[in-house]
Amino acid sequence: MTNNPELTAWIDAVAALTTPDEIHLVDGSDDEHENLINQMLADGTLEKLNEKTHPNCFLHRSDPSDVARVEHLTFVCTENAEDAGPNNNWMAPAEGHAKVDPLFKGCMKGRTMYVIPYLMGPYGSPFSRAGVEITDSPYVVANMRIMARIGRRALDHIEAGGSFVRGLHSIGQLDPNQRFIMHFPEQLMIKSFGSGYGGNALLGKKCHALRIASWQARTEGWLAEHMLILGIEDPQGNTSYVAAAFPSACGKTNLAMLVPPAALEGWKVWTVGDDIAWMHLGEDGRLWAINPEAGFFGVAPGTSLKTNPNCMNTLGRNAIYTNVAVTPDGQPWWEGIDGDKPSELIDWQGRPHDPANGRAAHPNSRFTVAASQCPSYSDQANVPQGVPISALIFGGRRSAVAPLVFEALDWEHGVFTAAAVASETTAAATGAVGQVRRDPMAMKPFCGYNFADYWTHWLTFKDKSDKLPKIFHVNWFRKNAEGKFMWPGFGDNMRVLKWITERCENKSNVTKTPIGLIPNGADLDLTGLNLDQKVVDALLAIDPDIWSTEVEAIEEYFGSFGDRLPSAMRRQVERIKRELTDSQKAA
Ligand code: SAT
Ligand code: MN
Secondary structure: OOOOOHHHHHHHHHHHHHHEEEEEOOOOOOHHHHHHHHHHHHHHOOOOOOOOOOOOOEEEOOOOOOOOEEEHHHEOOOOOOHHHHHOOOEHHHHHHHHHHHHHHHHOOOOOEEEEEEEEOOOOOOOEEEEEEEEEOHHHHHHHHHHHHOHHHHHHHHHHHOOOOOEEEOOOOOOHHOOOEEEEHHHHHEEEEEOOOOHHHHHHHHHHHOOOHHHHHHHHHHHHHEEEEEEEEEEEOOOOOEEEEEEEOOOOHHHOOOOOOOOOOOOOOEEEEEEOOOEEOOOOOOOOOEEEEOOOOEEEEEOHHHHHHHHHHHOOOOEEEEEEEEEEOOOOEOOOOOOOOOOOOOOOOOEOOOOOHHOOOOOOOEEEEEHHHHOOEOOOOOOOOOOOEEEEEEEEOOOOOOOOOOOOOOOHHHHHHHOOOOOOOOOEEEEOOOOOOOOOHHHHHOOOOOHHHHHHHHHHHHHOOOOOOOEEEEEEEOOOOOOOOEEEHHHHHHHHHHHHHHHOOOOOOOEEEEEEEEEOOOOHHOOOOHHHHHHEEEEHHHOHHHHHHHHHHHHHHHHOOOOOHOOOOHHHHHHHHHHHHHOOOOOO
């Protein structure tokens, strides 16, 4: 099957444990893909969508209990509990294996075991990393084929002696009571049982490219982040790149393929990635980023020609839809899509849609589609050394507190700002929606080790280069007293990106506040946008009283990391508190 002895031994061991009827080494070919699709159409795993309007598109309805990531069942298994930190559920590795291995025993009987070699990152990039996912789900194989570079070329990388992450996955019986997503960073291993959902089952994505990779990145001196990567081209044709971190379902895909408003003539956005960035310091001292993924696994609801035309023009062909609704003529449908709501729909569970049953499409329904189909796909997206990053942007979903945008004072304050990010929870994970929680660097569900050590790692970059990106914080989600969003968002976010690129060239004046540098209202290009000056002022306002409470909450959160918390974080808390008090006294 392969000439790599380690891989052969592992495949044999997994087969002995899981006892599949057949073993299939995935080569990623068109023939193989077609066979898999036909098999899934025959057994009902997939349904064909309207070939005329959505060529080569398929619908998958998951088990209704298996629609999102399960953070409470996700574990980081390290020898030392402190290494996983209070930000992770922890188990000792021996205990972790002992918990899941019995579940895997005989679980593939009557099924085919697929062995998927995959590469995260462009072919030929020194920063790309390989993995092998063993799974009993053909749906996972079809999705991995879109999301990663799979098959022969990935196997070549492994057979040439590259190390690889081992990911073992079985859908089991899709029983929520027998579901675990286990990570063993010290062993470069993942074991996932009982779920077929994206982040739980497509192991190259969050499990490998973030949880395991963040661990490797710390050891090796780079960064594995939950960030989109985009290029901003100015009217003169100069392109600069930014990477931006937001929690799941907070608009990363929309921002990554944004279409600037007509009033900002000549500006363009190019998409490199929409979810994950691996960043290395170059010899020139700049931070260079690659997108380890090859596809988008995006949230469908809310996506429309109005909110994200490039996305709509990406996902109309060769896409797999999961848990969306369908129209009577077999077109995918979700809340927020263009046009009127059809009078008849089949809901995400396959029933005639009855509003009494809730929404027609699941709030976390998804599409899987190749990034190369995106009209704004960057011609630099597959360049082996990646793209140089001028700015890092962090944000969350906050109806109050955080202004539209501010710039950090320096790297240390930027790391503090990113570590202090909070956001209202979304349907991307099971559990309550809309609750504010700390989500440092948008990595709360994805950092494979202790956040305190992670911030320390981020802080080490300060001494390694004087050409690091500037750091910004944005909030598209601020609401007014009536509970309405104050900022139009979507394409108009370009106005904030434009200001950010100008700041990276040290243009535009700013006002210094305790929490960072705020744009002068006049420097935000709001041409063509009918926004009252009062609203702009409110969007940029920093209320010292609200921020005093916020800083106390941040301090309390940091306190949960005890002695491991880098002193720079405490220093920033003290500075901001002092400056807020001074500004309150002055007022
Ligand atoms: O389910 S995924 O983790 O792949 C998507 C997300 O929640 O960001
Ligand atoms: Mn994500």
